[in-house]
Amino acid sequence: MVKPLVLAFVLVSVLAEAGETQTAQPMLDAARSFVATLDASQKSRALLTFNSEERFRWFYTPVSRKGIPLKELNPTQRRAALALLRAGLSEKGYTKAEMIRKLEEVLREIEQSSSRDPDLYFFTFFGDPSATGAWGWRYEGHHCSQNWTIVNGNSIGTSPQFFGANPAEVREGPMKGTRVLSAEEDLARSLVKSLSSAQRATAVLSASSPADILTSNLRKAAIQ
Secondary structure (H helix, E strand, O other): OOOOOOOOOEEEEOOOOOOOOEEOHHHHHHHHHHHHOOOHHHHHHHEEOOOOHHHHOOOOOOOOOOOEEHHHOOHHHHHHHHHHHHHHOOHHHHHHHHHHHHHHHHHHHHHOOOOOOOOOOEEEEEOOOOOOOEEEEEEEEOOEEEEEEEEOOEEEEOOOEEEEOOOOOOOOOOOOOOOOOHHHHHHHHHHHHHOOHHHHHHHOOOOOOOOOOOOOOOOOOOOO
């Protein structure tokens, strides 16, 4: 039995600066390959319009989502889907995303709940993957939300981008010792400990950890 931890460390990062672009050809190739494996019914759920309101929604909790989950993909489709995810992230980012997904197995044992499922991670497209015009795609599930916007062959936006880990450290079971976001957590703690008393009085908002993400999943980041 894996015991739960008090701490569930979460990281939110926005990587794309104004005007920053990068070629999206690997993503385009992988997206087209993945979409080509889907049947008509799957495409109707996975492909939405670029201006869909759904493109502006994101969630880091286990909720009902638009798109198609890994759970409903055959082995060939699954390989193509994960190849797309790998194309969208660095190798380190891809590894983190996969480890976060595997933590659902740990939570399933902790909670004895069938609702924790490492295959309930969804792929959603906004517009048709194309070298011209605008399109986007999203990979999302519990504690992982990755979004991309591509215009005329360039990736112009990679936000919101969210990685979270619960448990922050696995203390028992096959994944014992796993800390998916160890580098981020350790750096954050080191930074806080390096502050002077005056700096800490300004930087630290509360002596105890918040119950949830302070900015939630609103379009505009603001402390609630």
